[in-house]
Amino acid sequence: MLRFPYRARPRKMSRQRLPEEGIIVGQEGRLQRLRQLVTGLVRYERIETVYQHCDETRGYAERLIHTAIRNGDQHQHTMEMADYWLNEKDLIYKLFDVLVPRYQNYSSAFTNIYRTPIVYPGRGTEMGILELKGNPWPDVLPKQRDNRYVISNVLLQAARKDYNTSKESRKTKNELNSSSENSET
Amino acid sequence: MAAPYGMTRLLGSFRRFEHALFQWMGFYPPPGFQAELVYDIQPVENHVNNQQSSTKSILQDIFDSILLAVPKSRRTAEKKRTRKMSMKGHYEYAIPKNNIIACLECGNWHEKETICGHCYQTVKTETEEMQEAMGLDALKYDAPRSEVVFLYDGEEQERPKYDGKYIVEMKKQRPEWFSKNLMTKAHNPK
Amino acid sequence: MASYSRRILPCFWKTTKLLTFEDSARRVPCRYHQELLPTRNYLLPETVEEHRKSELSKHPELPPSITSENVPADFRFVYPEFLPDPQYDRRDSIRERLEREDMYRRRAVIDIPEFYVGSIMAVTVSDQYSPNKENRFVGICIDRGGVGLRAFFILRNVVDGQGIEIMYEMYNPTLQSIQVLKLEKRVDDKLYYLRDAPQEYSTFPFDMDPIPVPKGSTVPVNKMKVQLNPRPWLERWERQDLQGVEDLKLEQRFYDKAAKVAKPWEKYDLMKWYRENTNEEERDSIMQEVHQRKRLTDIEKSKRKTKLAERKR
Numbered sequence: 001m002l003r004f005p006y007r008a009r010p011r012k013m014s015r016q017r018l019p020e021e022g023i024i025v026g027q028e029g030r031l032q033r034l035r036q037l038v039t040g041l042v043r044y045e046r047i048e049t050v051y052q053h054c055d056e057t058r059g060y061a062e063r064l065i066h067t068a069i070r071n072g073d074q075h076q077h078t079m080e081m082a083d084y085w086l087n088e089k090d091l092i093y094k095l096f097d098v099l100v101p102r103y104q105n106y107s108s109a110f111t112n113i114y115r116t117p118i119v120y121p122g123r124g125t126e127m128g129i130l131e132l133k134g135n136p137w138p139d140v141l142p143k144q145r146d147n148r149y150v151i152s153n154v155l156l157q158a159a160r161k162d163y164n165t166s167k168e169s170r171k172t173k174n175e176l177n178s179s180s181e182n183s184e185t
Numbered sequence: 186m187a188a189p190y191g192m193t194r195l196l197g198s199f200r201r202f203e204h205a206l207f208q209w210m211g212f213y214p215p216p217g218f219q220a221e222l223v224y225d226i227q228p229v230e231n232h233v234n235n236q237q238s239s240t241k242s243i244l245q246d247i248f249d250s251i252l253l254a255v256p257k258s259r260r261t262a263e264k265k266r267t268r269k270m271s272m273k274g275h276y277e278y279a280i281p282k283n284n285i286i287a288c289l290e291c292g293n294w295h296e297k298e299t300i301c302g303h304c305y306q307t308v309k310t311e312t313e314e315m316q317e318a319m320g321l322d323a324l325k326y327d328a329p330r331s332e333v334v335f336l337y338d339g340e341e342q343e344r345p346k347y348d349g350k351y352i353v354e355m356k357k358q359r360p361e362w363f364s365k366n367l368m369t370k371a372h373n374p375k
Numbered sequence: 376m377a378s379y380s381r382r383i384l385p386c387f388w389k390t391t392k393l394l395t396f397e398d399s400a401r402r403v404p405c406r407y408h409q410e411l412l413p414t415r416n417y418l419l420p421e422t423v424e425e426h427r428k429s430e431l432s433k434h435p436e437l438p439p440s441i442t443s444e445n446v447p448a449d450f451r452f453v454y455p456e457f458l459p460d461p462q463y464d465r466r467d468s469i470r471e472r473l474e475r476e477d478m479y480r481r482r483a484v485i486d487i488p489e490f491y492v493g494s495i496m497a498v499t500v501s502d503q504y505s506p507n508k509e510n511r512f513v514g515i516c517i518d519r520g521g522v523g524l525r526a527f528f529i530l531r532n533v534v535d536g537q538g539i540e541i542m543y544e545m546y547n548p549t550l551q552s553i554q555v556l557k558l559e560k561r562v563d564d565k566l567y568y569l570r571d572a573p574q575e576y577s578t579f580p581f582d583m584d585p586i587p588v589p590k591g592s593t594v595p596v597n598k599m600k601v602q603l604n605p606r607p608w609l610e611r612w613e614r615q616d617l618q619g620v621e622d623l624k625l626e627q628r629f630y631d632k633a634a635k636v637a638k639p640w641e642k643y644d645l646m647k648w649y650r651e652n653t654n655e656e657e658r659d660s661i662m663q664e665v666h667q668r669k670r671l672t673d674i675e676k677s678k679r680k681t682k683l684a685e686r687k688r
Contacts, residue, residue, distance in 0.1 A: 008650075081645065098330060
């Protein structure tokens with residue numbers, strides 16, 4: 001099961017210009033392009049391309065890894081898929097020896113996707129980064145700082161605590177009042 | 186073929202010129218030649234509107250492809266305005282972007298949904314150095330069959346911890362923003 | 376920043392609903408806005424679930440002793456109509472639950488046996504115009520499909536030289552009995568090519584004796600190859616990947632055109648198959664439920680049998 005939001009319908013992505021095969025039109029072209037991206041992702045563990053293409057490959061990469069985890073490397077169908085989706089055959093070893101043990105016990109998605117800023121001047125293409133989790137490279141996002149002890153947060157926490165304790169005391173007061181009213185009537 | 190009459194006259198005249206030229210150069214026999222012809226050539230002098238001709242000049246080939254694609258009917262003013270005034274390519278550039286925020290780390294501006302380009306650039310340069318240290322062979326042609334671990338200067342004592350993994354030595358100090366803890370496997374990440 | 380983007384790009388010219396992780400089992404088609412659907416008198420399951428105060432309860436009579444461990448792996452092939460609709464736009468969680476309840480109740484009354492495409496079956500239907508108010512038909516199952524109470528199968532036979540196909544709905548209350556005379560599988564999923572084959576391949580006698588199959592044995596696969604009649608055909612069989620058909624002996628141009636028109640990349644399209652089929656967790660949970668209810672009905676049936684035996688004595 002895919003553990004990230006995915007579109008109900010696939011993107012068309014037809015008419016792809018591929019470096020070796022040339023221009024391929026239609027669904028075949030789309031799959032060839034996605035093959036390249038999946039191969040690149042498995043090899044470099046982080047790729048930068050058009051954001052929409054990143055989103056498309058995400059599903060395919062995760063399904064491939066999920067199939068490999070579920071069936072192992074002796075399963076004929078899995079080997080066929082790995083052979084098709086990974087253009088460079090040394091990556092098939094990587095898939096079963098590195099990625100499957102890495103993602104064996106994951107309860108979340110295996111990939112992360114980010115948007116990179118649009119480069120101006122230019123065509124305004126929305127680019128994105130797709131990466132496999134657990135890769136050896138430094139994080140894309142800077143580590144979030146601990147702002148628990150920033151003065152504004154300290155004050156807010158204190159205020160929140162005060163409000164909660166007063167709310168409880170108000171609640172118990174109301175209960176006592178209502179019970180006393182009941183007993184009176 | 187919906188070719189305008191003027192264009193066909195032009196084509197016809199060009200074809201006649203071409204035919205005459207080739208005749209002079211010796212490619213085609215003269216018009217009165219009665220011997221067996223290798224090529225089936227119709228005499229061009231008979232018809233100007235030579236649509237049935239089997240010989241096709243180069244120019245006609247070019248014009249054929251252009252003339253086939255032609256608008257069938259006039260685009261209405263409504264449709265023209267709809268396309269012109271639509272959001273895409275017109276209004277979208279006029280709407281101000283209210284989603285520009287400053288990165289908490291470096292202070293550079295970026296859109297809210299994107300990552301900070303400046304911070305990512307440092308990450309990218311470091312990644313490229315790491316890839317160089319890994320070597321072209323291991324990176325592009327023969328991917329290692331175990332997890333890749335990078336050890337910087339002063340981290341030699343951790344080598345036995347990563348026994349069985351593909352260790353790459355980086356000949357520099359670990360950058361401050363690159364935390365060491367990321368090298369271990371994340372258990373049950375969210 | 377979240378590890379995955381939940382934000383939808385503000386598209387003014389295209390609208391696509393990006394689904395969240397929680398409702399990834401249910402998908403809305405790209406074309407429709409959230410706002411458009413209520414005008415069609417339609418409540419999204421998400422909206423219903425938001426207002427639910429208590430959980431959808433399980434069947435009240437199910438005793439806690441019946442557990443559903445060790446569900447056989449091929450359960451989903453024996454009871455495929457219980458699996459949810461592959462077309463997610465048509466799905467409704469409450470309707471599915473109610474349908475499954477009705478299906479269990481029907482199965483408690485009538486025995487719908489295990490069958491596959493290629494099995495020879497005898498079906499008795501109640502018919503008000505026949506003398507004994509019954510109508511029995513025997514035939515080979517050429518297709519099986521449908522979801523929930525709309526599950527169907529098609530039987531084919533040749534009667535007096537005329538090929539006849541009848542589609543039966545499995546949960547139709549007018550169906551009196553379904554009997555499998557010969558349990559076997561064929562090499563293809565659908566046997567529509569029998570329409571273009573000689574009639575001998577589709578003829579089965581009405582007084583055929585049932586061939587018993589020992590319990591626990593694997594279903595035999597009949598690998599016979601059918602020889603088709605010469606062209607013209609009802610479909611372009613050379614363009615379909617049929618395993619159970621002999622060499623079609625056509626001119627090369629047909630095979631060339633088939634190769635030109637073929638889409639060999641489709642079988643590698645992982646996301647396409649994922650979108651079209653149900654995911655494994657849902658399938659497993661439903662099959663567990665089916666297994667539990669089956670055990671319950673089996674227990675009740677055996678109780679009834681022992682009661683009858685006692686009464687006879």
